[in-house]
Amino acid sequence: MAETQKKTIVVTRFDPDRDEAPRQQSYEIPVEPDWKVLDALNYIKDHVDPTLSHRWSCRMAVCGSCGMNVDGSPKLTCKDALSEYGDTVEVTPLANFPVVRDLVVDIEGFMDRFQKVKPFILRAKELSVEAGPTRQSPAELDDFRQFSMCINCMLCYAACPVITNEPDFLGPAAIALGHRYNLDTRDEGQAERNKVFREDGGIFACSYAGECSEVCPKHVDPSGAIQQAKLANVIDWLTGLVLRRGEAR
Amino acid sequence: MSHARPVVDAMKPSKPGETRTAPPRPPDGFPSQGNYRAYVAFGFGGFFLFTVSLLVLRAVWALGNGEAAWNRVQASFQNPIYVIFHALAFLWLSWFILRLFRLFPATQPKRIGPFQRPPDALLVAGLSGAFAVVTLIVAAILWGCA
Numbered sequence: 001m002a003e004t005q006k007k008t009i010v011v012t013r014f015d016p017d018r019d020e021a022p023r024q025q026s027y028e029i030p031v032e033p034d035w036k037v038l039d040a041l042n043y044i045k046d047h048v049d050p051t052l053s054h055r056w057s058c059r060m061a062v063c064g065s066c067g068m069n070v071d072g073s074p075k076l077t078c079k080d081a082l083s084e085y086g087d088t089v090e091v092t093p094l095a096n097f098p099v100v101r102d103l104v105v106d107i108e109g110f111m112d113r114f115q116k117v118k119p120f121i122l123r124a125k126e127l128s129v130e131a132g133p134t135r136q137s138p139a140e141l142d143d144f145r146q147f148s149m150c151i152n153c154m155l156c157y158a159a160c161p162v163i164t165n166e167p168d169f170l171g172p173a174a175i176a177l178g179h180r181y182n183l184d185t186r187d188e189g190q191a192e193r194n195k196v197f198r199e200d201g202g203i204f205a206c207s208y209a210g211e212c213s214e215v216c217p218k219h220v221d222p223s224g225a226i227q228q229a230k231l232a233n234v235i236d237w238l239t240g241l242v243l244r245r246g247e248a249r
Numbered sequence: 250m251s252h253a254r255p256v257v258d259a260m261k262p263s264k265p266g267e268t269r270t271a272p273p274r275p276p277d278g279f280p281s282q283g284n285y286r287a288y289v290a291f292g293f294g295g296f297f298l299f300t301v302s303l304l305v306l307r308a309v310w311a312l313g314n315g316e317a318a319w320n321r322v323q324a325s326f327q328n329p330i331y332v333i334f335h336a337l338a339f340l341w342l343s344w345f346i347l348r349l350f351r352l353f354p355a356t357q358p359k360r361i362g363p364f365q366r367p368p369d370a371l372l373v374a375g376l377s378g379a380f381a382v383v384t385l386i387v388a389a390i391l392w393g394c395a
Contacts, residue, residue, distance in 0.1 A: 011362060014271050016268055016270065016271075018270040021271060022271050041261065054267075069277055072277035072278050072282070073278075074276075077266075091278075092274075095273065095274050095275060095276045095277060096260050096270065096273050096274075096275070096276065097273050097350070098258045098260065098261065098270035098272060098273050099270055099271035099272075099273070100268055100270055101268075105273075105289070106260070106270050107266075108263070108264075109260035109263070110260065112263045119362075139360070142359060143358065143359050157260065158276060159276055160276070161275070161276055161279050161280070161285065161288070163260065163274040164276065164279070166263060167260070183358075188377050192378060195368060207292070208352060209284065210289040211276070211283075211284050211285065211288070212350065213355070214284055221355060223355065224355035224356060226353060227352075227356030228356060228357070228358055230356075231357075231358075232358075238291075
């Protein structure tokens, strides 16, 4: 029988009631070849140290709960194979977020940013039921489909160097989502969102590191969305300036 | 962009929560690892852009101040330090522009007017080709001047 492989998982621990600052704790555990990083954390929680705190839910890269930094890179731990790492794997909470406990980060700041971009269909006037469904062609849907794939895992925020230096920055996911609704033919809220986009910390705060798109597990390409939003806003602003008709679509 | 603000403000909630939290860390590996290196190097290209712009302004100023001033500027072009700086600036800015071209396709919407966006490779090749042609034309003109 093959000998069980062992790995050392180095985990950030932080108890707000006891610890002044986060610290590292190592666990040597037996691992299976098909394990994801999340399986190792769950093993520690279930068999070694029940005090370990981490978020997870769906285990199939859909809910976006289990984002953590693994060996320095933001990853969805339920999608990231443990076998891709060496004998020692370091798991830390997502960078750029305050830490609530161990590997759990405070997402309030993230949710605040989402609210700002009004991530829902805005209409100047509600359509009546008699008007029937709003039609949208496959080509029109294809314009924003990619940006609607975001699962709010916050990996892009953990990878963004602008967030570190510009605390007011809306950030990749929120802008990508706002841009997604701006591209939606059923939506009429571009003017409202573009005001938010052009504020301090809006789209023009992005200096295009592009790392958000690198780490995105759903290939949303938020950095592309931000650059597209910049271009659309410049055209929108110029159109309004020349035609004197305020915010153009 | 304010760089003076402390890192601990990043992703702070609008209203303070009841739980004490540990301050956030900046992204691991910044600025020395992975894609961050290219990002920082790209930003450093601003040094060359700024310095070359000053040198161009100096040449323009000399043009408006008589033949002697212009001759002095031309003579300074022979200085080895300037030649080395200009060679470095050319290499850096070429890389700077080519990286910009590589990033360009992602900034374009899927449809441009009624047309589908051209393939990324075609956009990059087109921009790079145009850059090469313009550089050669400018080089030929300057070579003729020299």
